[in-house]
Amino acid sequence: MRPRKTKLGDFRPNLRGGPHQLTVNGDLPPSHFLLTLVHEIAHMKTHETFGLKVNPHGKEWQNTFAKCMEPIMEAKIYAPEIEAEVRRYLSKPKASCSADTRLLRALRAENEHSSPLLTLEEIEEGALFVLPGRKPMKRGKKRRTRYLCEELDSGRTFAVHPLAEVQLLKLKDERDFL
Structure with a gap:
């Protein structure tokens, strides 16, 4: 799959009883990929629990996302400077981590050498x-x-x-x- 520029991941429920579709850009740095993957998994779990009756990034999703992130935060997978920003972000996550400039800056700093731009x-x-x-x-x-x-x-x-x-x-x- 070609890298997307407009979105980092996507969750699409199959409303006809088949499997759901979940995608994440494969060209993301590992820390960013993990956060995006869990973001999309939280959409899937929120859909399975509440159906289509909730806002995509509403309270139900925010709580599910924070719960899904707990084991990752406990495992200390992120570097300390990224972990601090992820913890702050999880208190009220936005629809995209790209909308949180502080978090995006920390995630990009980890992979600074990859882009000459x-x-x-x-x-x-x-x-x-x-x-x-x-x-x-x-x-x-x-x-x-x-x-x-x-x-x-x-x-x-x-x-x-x-x-x-x-x-x-x-x-x-x-x-x-x-």
């Missing part, structure tokens, strides 16, 4: 960059949690995650793209 928060305001598969952009100011970035050719503004991997463009002038 910078993150958006590492480049200066006004710097020109490209997100994989996108057109050249200019980094703007940080809003609450994301950076406002302008796509150079269209002028459209996008809110981009601070840990989005970017390729810095070395240009003298943004007019080189226009």
